[in-house]
Amino acid sequence: MTVIAKLTTVELKLLAREPGSIFTILIPLFILIVFGSSISPGDTVLLPMTLAIAVGLVGLYQVPTTLATYRERGILRRLSTTPVRPGSLLGVQLILQFMLALTACGLLLAVASTVLGAHVPSQVVPLAAAFLLGTAAMFAIGLLIAAVAANGRTANGVGVMLYFPMAYLAGLMQPAEMMPLILARIGEFTPLGAFRESLQDVWAGASPGLLPLGVMAAYAVVVSLAAAKFFRWE
C-alpha cells in the first residue's frame, strides 16, 4: 500500500473515532427532521439552510480543531523527521474533511427526498458549483483559524465564536426574510450567507447569482492565501 493510502486509512479511522465528526453529521440531520416534519414539497428554504449548517460545522469546528491539535501535539513536526512531508498529512486531512462535508450533505439530501418528500433540484452542475465554492470558502476560514490558533482548544473556541454570528448573518437561525434588512444585506457578503443564498437559488430552479458565487470565491482565495502565509508547522 502506498504511503498516502495508508495515511488516508489511518486518518479515516481516527476521524470515525472522533465524536465531533459524528455530531457534525447528526446536528444538521436533527434540525432537518425536527423542522422538516411539516415541510411542503415545494420548500426552497429548509434544505439549503441545513446544508449550509453542515458545511459550516465542518469548516469552522472540524478543520481548525483537527489541524491545530495536530500541530499542538507535535505530530506535524514528528512527521517532518521522516521521509514523508507533513504537507501530505494536511492534504489527506483536507480531503477527508471534504468527504465528511459531502457525506453530511448527501445524508441530508437522501433523508429529505425519501422520508420527508422534499424537493431536490435536478441541475447537478450549479448545485456542485455552489457546494464546491461554499466548502472552499468555509475550509479557508477553518485553515486560517488553524494557522493562527495556538492550540486545539483555542482553535475550537474561535470556531465556536465565529460560527454563531456567521450562522445568524447567513440566515441559518431564522430565515433571511425575517431578519432586519441591514443584517440580511451584510449576511449576503459573508461566506456562509452567500452559500445559503446560492443554494436557495438552485432550489428555486434558477442559476446561482454571480454575487454570492463571487463572494464565496473571493473568501476562498483571499483567506486561504492568508492561512498559507500564517501557517506554522510547529
Place this chain on the structure above:
Amino acid sequence: MAVIDVTDLTKRYADHTVLNGISFSVEEGEIFGLLGPNGTGKTTTVECVEGLRRADGGSIRVLGLDPIRDGRQLRERIGVQLQHTQLPENIKVWEALDLYASFYAQPRDWRELLEEWGLADKRNARFGKLSGGQKQRLFIALALVGNPRVAFLDELTTGLDPQARRATWELIKKVRASGVTVVLVSHFMDEVEELCDRVAVFDRGRIIATGTPEQLIDGVDADHQMRFTLMATTDPVALLSGLPGVSGVTRDGSKVTVTGRGDFATAVTSALARNLIPVADLRIDKRTLDDAFLALTGRSFNL
C-alpha cells in the same frame, strides 16, 4: 569513520546567540550524549543535525549527507524521538507502528519491535490509554521502525519513574548492541554516566568538554571524601590529619568525614587498622559528572 561530523555550528535568534561554535563528531556504534542544563543549546543542536532547523553557520555531515540539501535521503536513514511530541489520542499502538513503517523504503518488521519493546499486549490499545513508560517505549519503537543507522533520542526518560527509567536504559543498550549509533540528549547526569560512551558537555551555547564520562570525572581537580562511623571511643582526628594526601578531618559524634586526594583512602584505612580502631559503614564518595560540571563551569548543574 565518523557517522556525524559537526564543525563550528552557529545559530542566532534575533540578537540572542543560541549556538556559539559547536563542534563534535560521533563514531559508528557508540552512544553519544549531549549533556547540559535546559536551555544550553542541546536540542537546537540535534534539531540542526536532524535537518529540522537550519543553522546560521558551520557545517554538518550525517552519514556523509547534508541535513538540509540531502534531507530526503537522510530522513530514510535516521530515526528520531522528539521531546514534547504526542500521537493522536485514538490511534492504536499497532496502527502507529504500521503507519510509520510505511514511510520508509526498508522498514523493520514492526511486530518484532512490539515484542522487543514489551508492547505486544498493548497492540490494540489506544495511545491515550498508555502509561508514560509505554508511550515512551512506543516513541522509541517508532524511532527505530525505519531501520535507521542513527537514532536521536531527546530527553527519553523525562517524567518516568525510577524503575521505568532503568528499564529504558537497558533497552537503549540493546539498541547499541544491534549496531545502531545513538545520539542521546539529556539533562540527567546519572543517565549519561550509565549509558554514554562519550559525552559533550553543553554550557551557554558552547561545548565546554568532550570525552568519556570517566575522563570527564577524572579531570575534576577536587578532593574526594570518605566517611565512616567509629565503633570505639578512640579519637582518630589527630592520627588521620597527618596522613599523606589528607586535607581535612571532621568528626561529628561517631561520624567521621575525611577529605583528600590521590591514594589517601588506602592510607586512612591502613592507619585505622594499624591502630586497631574499628569502624563501620566505610564509604568513599564516588565523584560524579555533577562534580565534573561544577568544576568545569564553576556552577552547580541544577542552577
